[in-house]
Amino acid sequence: MGSLTFLQKQNPAYWMRQAYNDFKSPYLGMWLFWRPALVINSPEIIKRILVKDSDNFRNRFMSSGKTDPMGSMSILLIKDPAWTSLRRRLTPIFSAAKLKKHYKIVQVKSTDFIQRIKELSAKKIYFNLRTLSADYTTDVIGESAFGMVSESAKTGDSLMRGIAREFMAFNIQRGLSWSSIFFLPEVVDIFRFSFLPKDTLRRLRIIFRSIVEQRGGFDKKIDEPQDLLDALLKIKQEADEDGEEISEDFLLAQASVFLLAGFDTSGSAMSWVLYTLAWHPHCQEKIYEEIIAVKNKHGVQDLDANTLSELVYLNCVIKETLRLFPPMGWLDRVATKDYKIDEKVTIPAGTPVYLNAVATQMDPQYFPDPLVFNPDRFMPENERNITPFTYLPFGEGPRSCIGTRFAFQALKQPIASIILTFKIETLPDTPSPIDVQVENHGLFLMPLDENMKVKFVPRDLE
Template identity: 50%
Template sequence: MLLTLLVAVLACLLVILYIQHRKNSRFWAELGVPHSPPHPLLGNFECFFRHNVGIWMRDLHAKFQVPFIGIWVFRQPVLMVADPEVTRRILLSDSDLFRNRNLASGKSDPVGGLNIFTIKDPTWSNIRRRITYIFTAAKLKAMHGLLSSKSKATITRIRQDKANNKTTEIRTLFADYTTDIIGTSLFGMQNDAVGTGDSALRAVTREFMKFNWFRGLSIYSIFFWPALVDIFRFTFFPKKSVDFFRKTVNTIIEHRITNNLENNDFLDALVKMKKEKLDDGQEFSDDLLAAQATIMLQGGFDTSAVALTFMVNELAHNSKIQEKLYEELSEAKNKKDGADFNFGDLEKLVYLNCVIKESLRRYPPMGWLDRICSIDYKINDTLTLPAHTPVYINAIGMHHDPNLFPDPYKFDPDRFLPENEQNIVPFSYLPFGDGPRMCIGKRFAQMSMRYLLSELILSMELQPLPCSTTPSKMIFESKAPFLMPEHPISVEFIPRN
């Protein structure tokens, strides 16, 4: 009798799930949006732990070649947009309707859930306007000495590795550099990971770089199935690293408040927030302050380190482009009588910036931008998107669309020369996003890359190592939503005369 009852209950549950699946699977057909039939559990999200999400989105756009695709991420219908004009409206002109991201962490993960990347409005607006001033041109120019010295120290590290017959793994090297830059300039923490290969803060960022199956599952849940986060107590950042960072940041903040100290850095902005209140009268919690510091570290050190890794690997395999860049840098250096480049010099170097832009086109740190509309939204004359349906701006898909970027898999910095850049369709190139929620550290990242890349190319000729990973055969990390290499990458550094 009991067995019969259990079988009947199970059968009823299966029937209910089947009916729900049939209804859900008609969602995009009823709206007239191109789509593929969804799997009952994964939806169309077959990349789960098999392929990098960004590469999956790139290939999905190449398969359909239409402005809009309806997909299911697990059971959630999502509209994928690869139309520059609709992208402009979502990110800019109608941004007030798309204030929030779809991704979210839970109450069990305050540092992961309260940072400026994941938090919802109006708290997001409250925080954003209080920290934007940290990245003004004047403050960035003041970092010249730090960036120049750390760039030179990185070259010294490469020379030491060569003298010791050691192959330099470039992502690790560049992460040492970016950790030092962020630790000193934003947090006032003196680090020498470039010189020693280690520091207290580098131990934290080293943990951030690891993506095993459990952390991958945590990140996938936060980005694509937030309802699971509190159930399984997933976290955005490794717990051990968060505990260290929370304690360190709050200790420094309290020390500065007690002693009335100022260091003119990002933590000063958090100190100021600690003394103030939110618009609704609530105080900024210690977890909220630690969350902003943690995301600045995570969002700044590895995205720039990975971007430099892809960039250097491309240059090693493209000798003509590398030589053209060297000639520009060498000529500019001669005009300064050998003096170091400063912030303004590097901003004006046309081909240097073309190389950086092209690398970010080929390898955007995050291949898509997620948003949720607060109301029913008219996409065009035939499609109105129901309120609260997630939208993914398929940036990496547009970056590799031959109609927007001819011969898209070719590494070609010339497409960003002034006479060619004007032909790029607005809002088809989005390595840092756009609109109010665009990357707050965009200029900081560009500056740190310019300093190191210019110093590196002037000092070293880059060549591929035997059996090295060519750009066309790059394998990307499948357990992370960000675009990063799955395996270590090295190149041959040959000192220039």
């Protein structure tokens, strides 16, 4: 599978789905260049790996090397037991109570985002949804993780947005670096590949140091963190008190990954939701009616965190969109010790294991009419009947995505605000959501920009 990314012939997520349908087996073997690997299709075995026997699969296979200390110490790539310690310290940052303190950032950026859509719509400019959405998510995550106020959502450009674009710009060097980190980590040190481009990291370091200095330095006591950056600084202070050393690079690695691994995956998810809703106006109206009902119930004008938490159908729309278009095409783990799957197969220690959730989410056995957009699948009375471990857009178990709550908060506010303000309509000669092309050279299921345009019609002009 690794060669697919080098050759840029097929998105790996599509390969995983094709292999699932071609072989119809609980698991299948493949080659990552010269290394044997195992793809797991069975939800029961996936559950064992992610939860029941997760102690043997704590680490991801993808990894960086000694020549890339920043990448290798990030929450995404760090190895156990360092991962366990880091996860324990970071988890409280993403609790529901703590995220309410970050909600003001989401509200402000959503307001900027809506104003920009109004201005573009008035000029009949039909902007690429992926670009537009990433402008917003860069602002939200950049301000939360780095404490840097930007205006990408309002203007489409900022220093942080430029850094994010630089990070995602594809070239041969980046393709080789990421493919090696994901599929062939043995060569990372040989060729000095890195997860974060050197220039990107240099610019982020300057911003990080500047903001920390503005806040009084690393030693200023933080009692109640107001954003992710405060929380990271508090982690360092608590570690110092416990006699542990946490370096500036360690903190910068986490902030950088929150931003750079989050802005495009969240932006992509939002663009898929908005584009899909354009093709399903009845779903838009159900969301609109739900928002009005909840606002009337509480007698509020603005969408606050409590109001958003009661938007059940909007939750269903986001979940169903992520079923069809999950950002990540697979979940990867590596066996720490030999692991017996059944009487036929034992996974040798060090073997990469890929969990094929991108395929189970499209299996009619688990999701009837899988190509049909049907948010009702995730209504509470229906969701409980979904076979466990067939739907994993954020993973599951100890190493699931730590930012799931943050992502949902950042998505729900602007989507709800857009539905309150506009009707989203399709444009002529645009493909249906399921026919939108995705990046072949990407490691994620990202839409091509030019395929994601819609028309926003202000509701007050109807």
